Amino acid sequence: MKTTASIKHTIWQLLLLLLTTLVLPACEEDVTNIKNLxxxxxxxxxxxxxxxxxxxxxxxxxxxxxxxxxxxxxxxxxxxxxxxxxxxxxxxxxxxxxxxxxxxxxxxxxxxxxxxxxxxxxxxxxxxxxxxxxxxxDPANIQITEINFTSLKESNEFQQHDFYRYELNYTWRDAPGVTNYYHALAFMKYKVNIWPEPVDHLSDLYPVQSDANFVRDESAVNNMLHSPTFTLYGNQEGPVPKPYYLHAYLMVTDxxxxxxxxxxxxxxxxxxxxxxxxxxxxxxxxxxxxxxxxxxxxxxxxxxx
Known part of the structure; x- marks a missing residue:
């Protein structure tokens, strides 16, 4: 005579067999679907x-x-x-x-x-x-109205030289009555002493948040919009030689x-x-x-x- 434990074990085996029977066709169907991708x-x-x-x-x-x-x-x-x-x-x-x-x-x-x-x-x-x-x-009635700029010298107690940080942002007038999209960019141009004569050097300025320079006109206040703050870090070689030129590029995009x-x-x-x-x-x-x-x-x- 089978014991109660033996009967329970047999029931579990039957349930496992039934579950396997149900799952395998589903797996086969999934594989077929992958082949048809x-x-x-x-x-x-x-x-x-x-x-x-x-x-x-x-x-x-x-x-x-x-x-x-x-x-x-x-x-x-x-x-x-x-x-x-x-x-x-x-x-x-x-x-x-x-x-x-x-x-x-x-x-x-x-x-x-x-x-x-x-x-x-x-x-x-x-x-x-x-x-x-x-x-x-259409860029009609859209105009860059102001460029703001600061240069800062930062001391580092762990190193024997200063660092220079340059920050730029700008403001522009948005055209009213139409939906506008913008991509704000900025760079600095200055001379670099390379033999035999100085050459122009362009350095991109980057916003702290990588996508902050994509702007929609829904954020305009009195039809005015602002770029994020763009930053350029100098090095121990000293400040960027003057004169230098700041350029604001405003892409009016679709x-x-x-x-x-x-x-x-x-x-x-x-x-x-x-x-x-x-x-x-x-x-x-x-x-x-x-x-x-x-x-x-x-x-x-x-x-x-």
């Missing part, structure tokens, strides 16, 4: 146009497959594609530059003007295609430029963090991944003697 590399298109640029530039590549063999940079290049940009009346073709790995043409071949719509079309030998449109923003760069910054901020929620990179391409956007650059400068 489309692992073909996707086309990626990136281009930003501006009336101030010397060239129209479009960059093409393919994505890295999520599963399978990693592609080399050479394998991800897209050559011999048909790439055109049109304003609706004039269409220009962009030629592939092997050295730069990009498609380009001189900007003089197509008039770029604020308020006009431009369409980018791409067709690849492999049958891929992409299309997107953008409007160059929504596509703004959303793409904003999402790219957010993705970079969580890179390597396994607990962070994934951020999707903005795309306005039809038939591919990537972005086609536009901007208009405004400039102001200040000389420090």
């Amino acid at each position: 489309d692992l073909t590399p996707k086309l990626v298109v990136t281009s930003f146009i501006s009336p101030q640029d010397s060239f129209l530039v479009v960059r093409l590549q393919t994505t890295q497959p999520a599963i399978g063999k990693t592609l080399s940079d050479e394998q991800r290049k897209v050559k011999n594609a048909s790439v055109t940009i049109s304003d609706g009346n004039t269409t220009v073709a962009l030629a592939y530059d092997e050295g730069m790995n990009r498609y380009q043409t001189e900007a003089s071949n197509l008039v770029l003007a604020p308020g006009r719509t431009y369409t980018l079309k791409v067709n690849t030998p492999a049958g891929g295609s992409a299309e997107a449109s953008c409007i160059i923003p 929504k596509h430029y703004y959303m793409y760069h904003k999402s790219l910054m957010e993705q970079q901020q969580i890179d390597g963090n396994p607990f962070a929620e994934a951020k999707f990179i903005y795309s306005n391409m039809v038939g591919a991944l990537g972005v086609f956007g536009a901007y208009y650059r405004l400039e102001a400068s200040k000389e420090i003697n």
Whole structure:
């Protein structure tokens, strides 16, 4: 006669067998679904146009497959594609530059003007295609009104020299009645003594928060907006020689430029963090991944003697 313990053991074995029978088909179905995934590399298109640029530039590549063999940079290049940009009346073709790995043409071949719509079309030998449109923003009634600057000398008790810190921010007037997007940039230009004669040196200034220089007009007060504080740290060689020049670059951008760069910054901020929620990179391409956007650059400068 079977004991109570033996009967319980038999019941557990039957339950385990039943559970295995139910789970294995589900696993097999999952494997089948994975086999049906489309692992073909996707086309990626990136281009930003501006009336101030010397060239129209479009960059093409393919994505890295999520599963399978990693592609080399050479394998991800897209050559011999048909790439055109049109304003609706004039269409220009962009030629592939092997050295730069990009498609380009001189900007003089197509008039770029604020308020006009431009369409980018791409067709690849492999049958891929992409299309997107953008409007160059109108900078009318937008003006940089003030550049503020401070230079500070900081002593370090643990070292035998001083450090110099330069800070810059600026203010601009926003155009009322329209939605505007901005990318604020700044740099410093000064002379560096290199034999046989001094040469101009450009140093970028960076905001403390990496995405703080992307600004929307919803934060405007009385139609005025402010850049973040940009900072440049010097070294023990002494202060930057005077005279030097501060440059404020204000990119008046379309929504596509703004959303793409904003999402790219957010993705970079969580890179390597396994607990962070994934951020999707903005795309306005039809038939591919990537972005086609536009901007208009405004400039102001200040000389420090």
